[in-house]
Amino acid sequence: MKMNWKQVTFVAAACAVCASVFVSSANAADWGQYEVDDRRSGFTYMTDESRAMQVDSFQNPGMIWVEQGAELWTEVNGKAGKSCASCHEDATAAMKGVAARYPVYDEGAKTLQSVETQINHCLENNMQAEPYKWESTEMLSMTSFINNQSLGMPVDVKIDGPAAEWYEKGKAFYYERRGQLDMACKHCHEDNAGGIIRANTLTQGQVNGFPTYRLKWQKVGSIHRRFRGCNKQVRSAPFGYGSDEYLALELYVKWRGRGLPVETPAVRN
């Protein structure tokens, strides 16, 4: 291919721009909203392919659950003859911000409420319907749909007042060694984030993208499923889905990712 002078200078100028972008990203990559102070989303440790898949909603395999959740939203369920929409109407308005601020302490129920436990609270009390099983298609669809309404909003959980006790409990969990391999969350996700363990690059173990579509799972999974997996890989007995221990841990880990954007459904290896 032959170029005239004009084209050559244009290409040269463009390359200079590429080069400077490249140099600055090699020194300190600019992850934009995915990095806040020393806090980095799992997004920043993934391959370019996984990142491209996540941000393109037509390619993102987790969007199937979001769409199923949208259908459940308006479906009448239970003896009260109501759907979620009967009370909350338009989810794009009513559910916006939920994923950014949950889990929250519920004064009425006197417990910490995650999105899952809140959904079941509504199903049982307001709709007189059966609660969803934690890792069921219905629950994963509904949580994917609700959390997706906060896409891009910064995580901002409350850890004062009655939530403080839960936060402290979660923090203690995070630093406590467990299992036959005797490791705490912090050994992998604080001391060794960015390091390679076997074939995996360890991340900071943030929860801002859940439910997350995990290539290994070939479906979306909840935060508590991830906690159980991490507990079991150090040969420790996991806690139950929705247990107080995991609710407290969820609040603490979510706080560790304060300011990171909600990414539901994130795509992870």
Next chain:
Amino acid sequence: MPSLKSFIPAFAAATLLASVATADDHLVKYEVVDYGIAKSLTGKAGDPAAGEKAFVNRKQGNCLACHQVTKLSAHPFHGEIGPSLDGVAERYEEPQLRLQVVNAKAINPDTIMPAFYRTDGFHRVLKKFKDKTVLTAQQVEDIVAYLKTFK
């Protein structure tokens, strides 16, 4: 990353850790002197060939999950959490290698490296691993014998 060596001067005052009664009483007793265990846990020398097998086995040593070893490059996926073990036999004596495998926490209390021959002080161990060591005393000796070939 803290290495075995860098911890030794810091704790030089405490050269002898007395053994105390623990839940580990069903295990072989050993004495820690100068950040090492001088005597073989089985009273015999280990077998380096068996040691290599236990070292790479993902359900046993699984040492490559965290360490790199050039001569094992035929095995995929060496982790980078711990230091390369190339030449480790030139850096440490046998007693130190043995303690590092038996209970790395006796050297660096904050380490991520599991204790491979210990059962006490653990929290919420899965039932099928309860009161069991990750490696048997024989496997520890085999791995130590194998590490001694890393020159």
